Amino acid sequence: MPDITVYTVPNCADCEAVKRLLKSKGAAFTEKNVRGDPAALAEMQAKANVRIAPVTVIGGQVFYGFFDDQRPGILAALAEER
Template identity: 50%
Template structure:
């Protein structure tokens, strides 16, 4: 399975929506809070040029923005049907 990491700043609506989507599709993922984990922050900055969180990394693909912005790309990257 392709590794999935969700970089967050804590509990936010988009982070919860991404986590719920992945859980609903039985996709294991790692959540890394960049506010509390300097190593996660450095890792994110090295991999992605983004200005807003959360960021979802599926393998080498990076998705950011609202859940609506991320959903289709995540679904495609994970080869989920329907994107829901």
């Protein structure tokens, strides 16, 4: 499995949905809360060029936007790694 990082903020329904999806697929991931962590925020912005969570990084692939927009890409990326 590739390294998976999910950049989140508190009380974010889309962030929670991304984490639930990854857990349901048995994918281990690192969660980085960008709200109180300037380094994580800068890292997220450098990878995705966006200022809003969630951002999901799977290996070299970066997904951002609403959960429904990210879901197909996340599923495809996880399927590629099996």
